[in-house]
Amino acid sequence: xxxxxxxxxxxxLADLPAIVxxxxxxxxxxxxxxxxxxxxHRYRDAFAEIDADPHQLLCVAEIDGLIVGTLQLTFIAGLxxxxxxxxxxxxxxxxRERRGERLGEAxxxxxxxxxxxxxxxxxxxxxxxxxxxxxxxxxxxxxEPSHLGYKRQL
Amino acid sequence: xxxxxxxxxxxxLADLPAIVxxxxxxxxxxxxxxxxxxxxHRYRDAFAEIDADPHQLLCVAEIDGLIVGTLQLTFIAGLxxxxxxxxxxxxxxxxRERRGERLGEAxxxxxxxxxxxxxxxxxxxxxxxxxxxxxxxxxxxxxEPSHLGYKRQL
Numbered sequence: 001x002x003x004x005x006x007x008x009x010x011x012x013l014a015d016l017p018a019i020v021x022x023x024x025x026x027x028x029x030x031x032x033x034x035x036x037x038x039x040x041h042r043y044r045d046a047f048a049e050i051d052a053d054p055h056q057l058l059c060v061a062e063i064d065g066l067i068v069g070t071l072q073l074t075f076i077a078g079l080x081x082x083x084x085x086x087x088x089x090x091x092x093x094x095x096r097e098r099r100g101e102r103l104g105e106a107x108x109x110x111x112x113x114x115x116x117x118x119x120x121x122x123x124x125x126x127x128x129x130x131x132x133x134x135x136x137x138x139x140x141x142x143x144e145p146s147h148l149g150y151k152r153q154l
Numbered sequence: 155x156x157x158x159x160x161x162x163x164x165x166x167l168a169d170l171p172a173i174v175x176x177x178x179x180x181x182x183x184x185x186x187x188x189x190x191x192x193x194x195h196r197y198r199d200a201f202a203e204i205d206a207d208p209h210q211l212l213c214v215a216e217i218d219g220l221i222v223g224t225l226q227l228t229f230i231a232g233l234x235x236x237x238x239x240x241x242x243x244x245x246x247x248x249x250r251e252r253r254g255e256r257l258g259e260a261x262x263x264x265x266x267x268x269x270x271x272x273x274x275x276x277x278x279x280x281x282x283x284x285x286x287x288x289x290x291x292x293x294x295x296x297x298e299p300s301h302l303g304y305k306r307q308l
Contacts, residue, residue: 016233023234034236046237053231055207076228077207079170080177080245082188083200088242091234116308123308126280126301138304147280149301150292154270154277 006103008110011058011070016040016047018067019060022093028128029093057114061094061107069094069107075118087115089125092134108141160257162264165212165224170194170201172221173214176247182282183247211268215248215261223248223261229272241269243279246288262295 011019017036020043024033036043050056055076061069074088089111094104115123126149127134135145165173171190174197178187190197204210209230215223228242243265248258269277280303281288289299 019233029234032235039236042237043233044237046231046233046239049231049239050233053209055209056231058233072232074228074230076242076244077200077203077210078226078244079173079197079200079204079212080183081186082193083196083198085200085203088230090230090232112306112308121308122305124280124303124305126278126303128301129299135302141306143304143306145283145302145304147282147303147305148289148299149278149280149303150297150299151276151278151301152266152295152297154266154275 005064006068006106007062008059008107009062011047011051011060013044013047013051015060015067016043019058019070022067022070022095023091025096026093028130059107059111059114061103063098067095068098069103071107071111073111073114075115075120081121084121085119086122086124087112087118087120089123092125104137105141112141159217160222160260161216162213162261163216165201165205165214167198167201167205169214169221170197173212173224176221176224176249177245179250180247182284213261213265213268215257217252221249222252223257225261225265227265227268229269229274235275238275239273240276240278241266241272241274243277246279258291259295266295 020036023029050058055074057073059071059073060067071092072090075085076088077085112123127138174190177183204212209228211227213225213227214221225246226244229239230242231239266277
């Protein structure tokens with residue numbers, strides 16, 4: 001029943017408060033995100049930049065008009081691997097109250113199809129070492145934890 | 155003496171064979187890269203796409219006209235972390251015969267400055283779990299191995 005109404009699409013400006021709420025409603029994200037009310041101009045600026053970039057695709061999953069998931073795709077041309085293009089997945093979230101319904105799996109599968117359609121031969125992502133559930137999730141989807149992910153704050 | 159001639163700059167088409175040679179001259183890369191002679195059209199296409207993208211910067215390190223290092227930067231706008239921009243580093247190589255001269259450190263420091271100049275508040279990269287020397291290198295440069303890097307071939 002629910003699945004028949006599940007839809008994936010490019011995000012529009014009107015989705016922005018719902019997406020930011022998803023980013024913040026997370027053990028690690030809650031410490032990093034400012035409330036929409038105080039930082040909406042920053043989120044709007046970032047949205048405009050993402051939306052104007054033909055190599056970016058900010059995605060939402062929607063059920064009956066409600067945003068239940070999000071992720072961000074970047075399609076990156078590169079020289080490595082004989083000049084292949086790769087898809088980068090960032091900022092994956094499923095609404096807390098909709099977890100356990102395999103929406104994440106459906107969203108990721110759709111995102112991987114988008115990468116394939118853009119000619120990517122590789123999809124990559126990093127996930128915090130503390131997100132043990134996420135590790136199992138990505139491994140179930142055929143991702144291999146072959147790399148270490150390094151970050152440096154500027 | 156050598157350091158005074160070390161220069162970092164945006165790659166141009168004429169650098170392409172040298173960059174591909176650096177990508178291939180690597181324990182893991184050698185199995186992945188086709189020789190320049192048979193795949194040059196694919197590398198040229200990829201170069202054109204990178205070069206035309208304002209959010210990408212393919213970089214080379216040069217000493218006295220010789221390419222001694224390379225890396226690729228992608229500047230990615232995002233909603234996470236209050237709408238912050240991040241720099242992604244890929245395909246880092248230093249010429250085999252010039253390793254141990256701290257050229258990598260100088261190249262990375264320059265690349266991080268480029269990210270800062272583009273307004274990034276975070277720089278990230280992944281490195282194969284087998285590259286133990288690389289792990290020490292990035293940790294010395296202040297990168298934290300906080301994430302797992304997942305990849306899936308398409």
